[in-house]
Amino acid sequence: MRLPFGLDQLEDRAREHLSRGAQGYFSDAAYSDAAGLFTTARENEAAWQHWYLRPRVLVDVSEIRTETSILGTPTRMPILAAPCAYNAFAHPDAELAVARATAGVGAIHVVSTAASKPPEEIARAAAADRWFQLYSDIDAGKTDERLRMAEDVGFKAVxxxxxxxxxxxxxxGYPEQGFGPVATANVLDPGLEWGEVERIAKQTDLPLVLKGILHPADAILAVAHGVAGVVVSNHGGRQLDGAIPTAFALPPIVGAVDGQIEVYVDGGVRSARDVMRALALGARAVLIGRPYLWALAIAGEEGVRELFGRLCDELRNAMMLTGQVDVASIDRDIVVPRPGSSYASPER
Ligand SMILES: Cc1cc2nc3c(=O)[nH]c(=O)nc-3n(C[C@H](O)[C@H](O)[C@H](O)COP(=O)(O)O)c2cc1C
Structure with a gap:
């Protein structure tokens, strides 16, 4: 075991392996000040605990399935590696280590546009089905180049x-300019709107997922625009601070799309019980960000492999303890809001 016994110790342990700049970059949240008031980033973690697990018992749990498929991509667990820029800040093997580790355990790796390593090299690191995270560029030509690359390299979704x-x-801890192959900070597209989503969808045959949906009205628009899935996400609290925690944003979005497209969620998922909560609230899968960066910093490829392996083992355990046998059909009524929570069932 290379990671600390308790996965809640990951961040502390990772600090011993990271420069101050890298620590700052990974744990940073929008507007965070010296006092560390990372509001949305912290609330993301806390919000999952507002859902109590209400187990079923006397169910034969001797056979458990954590395998599922996500947009047709087979996976051994409903836990994906979220797209995170500049993995080289954590470890010199960067995304190559994450690619090998996730391929080894059968989890889907979503590769960032701003990865430290070129996508072609990441794809060569290990044979596996993986997805590509796209930042649309102010220059549509560059966006299209990225899309063509994603297809040529064999990514399964955008x-x-x-x-x-x-x-x-x-x-x-902002990365120095030019640290990765693509500097996104000054090329993000303030003109990005639904017309560009349609344009991008037409440019590629790959299924298109929108990441960063928090409002049910946008989820409904996503369905209307032929999108294949949405990630309920506030970017781990790194964009709009004060944004709704994803554990609370998820249920109304699941209700709004009503099974027409797949819904995933990320932000503050720190344990297999959080994964259970997300699935019971209607997510098809979760993405984790910072925990795998910390695992990468502590022990490279082995660390990431151990993290996903342990989360999957703990998920199997949590399924047994809640009387759930198939990860693709977790009962909705095994989560209930804490008394007094305003995010109670009517919206669900
Ligand atoms: C260091 C870091 C870099 C990130 N880079 C990207 C990125 O390039 N593209 C993107 O869509 N999201 C990016 N994210 C957001 C993650 O994909 C994800 O939404 C978030 O980390 C989930 O929250 P968690 O870290 O609490 O698990 C980044 C997050 C972190 C922590």
Whole structure:
């Protein structure tokens, strides 16, 4: 075991392996000040705990399935590696280590437009089905080049990030310009709107997922625009600070899309119980960000492999303890809001 016994110790342990700049960059949230008031980033983690698990018992749980498919991509677990820029800040093997580790455990890796390593090299690192996260560029030609690359390299889906028409002020550990192959901070597209989503969808045969949806009305528009899935996300609290935590944004969005497209969620998922909560609230899968960056910093490829392996083992355990046998059909009524929570069932 290379990671700390308790996965809640990951961030502390990772600090021993990271420069101050890298620590700042990974843990940073929008507008975070010296006092560390990372509001949305912190609330993301806390909000999952507002959902109590209400287990079923006396169910035969001797056979458990964590395998599922996500947009047709088979996966051994409903946990994806979220697209995170500049993995080289954590470890010199960067995204190559993440690619090998996720391929080894059968989890889907969503590769960032702003990865430290070129996508072709990441794809060569390990044979696996993976997705590409797209930042649309002010220059549509560049966006299209990225799309063609994603197809040529063999990515299985395109995840367009829609919560970053501009970067939010972040005060810690910005990567130096030119650290990765693509500098996004000054090329994000403030003109990004539904017309561009349609244009992008026409440019590619790959399924298109929108990442950064928090409002049910936008989820309904996503369905109307032929999108294949949405990621309920506030960018891990790195964009609009004060944004609704994703554990609370998820249920009304699941209700709004009513099974027409797949819904995923990220932000503050820190344990297999959080994964259970997300699935029970209607997510098809979750993405995790910072935890795998910390695991990468602590022990490279092995660390990331261990993290996903442990989360999957713990998920299997949580399924057994809640009387759930198939990850693709977790009962909705095994989560209930804490008494007094205003996010109670009517919207669900
Ligand atoms: C260091 C870092 C870099 C990120 N880079 C990207 C990126 O390039 N593209 C993107 O869509 N999201 C990016 N994100 C957001 C993640 O994809 C994800 O939404 C978020 O990390 C989930 O929250 P969590 O870190 O609490 O798990 C980044 C997050 C972190 C922590």
């Amino acid at each position: 995840v367009l990030t829609v919560d970053a028409p501009v970067g939010a002020p972040r005060y810690h």
